[in-house]
Amino acid sequence: MLxxxxxxxxxxxxxxxxxxxRWSRARVRPGTMLRTAVGLVEVLAVDVVDEAQLTPEDAHRAGYASLERLREENARRDGTLFRVVLRPGGDDPRVALRSAADLSAEDRAAIDARLARMDRGRPWTAEVLALVAAHPGVRAPDLAARLGRETAPFKRDVRRLKELGLTExxxxxxxxxxRGxxxxxxxRAAEPMDVGPPDDLRGRRG
Structure with missing residues (x-):
């Protein structure tokens, strides 16, 4: 719900x-917590309404200057008209998580385990983290193209990393x-390094 x-x-x-x-069916339900740019927004109720019964007060409480403006906007869409009652839900916990950069051994192990589960079908987490690190502020389609991937699934993967507080x-x-x-x-510090043979052994044949 945008x-x-x-x-x-x-x-x-x-x-x-x-x-x-206007939706073909309700896309949120009471208790849903929407993650937004200003924090969490909680859905308190979702009800079907008759547009003919709407009042200027309904429009005002939905942020419209007039009932006519509300009706104009909803006339552009098809489907059943729903009223969604909302209230602030507090801070998005991912914001605090993203700033938590002092990682304990337990934190590292927990992240390792989550990423390993994400990688079960196809390893991708390491390359996406490295790509985002190397190219901050680059458009998602351009990043996806660097990996030979479609944009939509690439963006879904980045959102999964965002859930762990690793990207923003x-x-x-x-x-x-x-944190990321x-x-x-x-x-990277824990990865083994291939330093090659000592200088005096290079070029020798066994």
Missing amino acids: IRRSVLDAIVAGTVTQAFR SLPVGYRLSP RAYLHVR
Whole structure:
């Protein structure tokens, strides 16, 4: 459920308490916590409504200047009209997690385990972390192309890393979070290095 930034700010301020959407079926349910640019937004209720019964107060509580404006916007879409009652849900825990860069051995092991599960079907986490680290602020389609991948599944994978607090979105592209940079540093430090044979042995044949 996408919500405009101006409406999100009004939800936090308490001046907007509901939204109206036309859907073929309800896409959220009571108790859903929406992760947004201003933190969590909680869904309190989802009900089918009759557009003819809407009032100017309904429009105002949804962030519209008038009932006519609300009706105009919803007339552009097909489906059943739903009222979604909303309230601020507090800070997004991923924000604090992204800043938690002091990794303990237990933290590292937990991240290792989560990434290993993600890699079961096809290993991808290491290359995506390294790519985002090397190219912050680069468009997702360009990053995906570097790996020979389609954009949509690549973006889904980056979001999975974001759930672990390892990446964060920029206005364009992504970057590693402080936690992600710390994890990649300790991971690389733990990787064995192929230093080759000593200089005096190079070129010798056994």
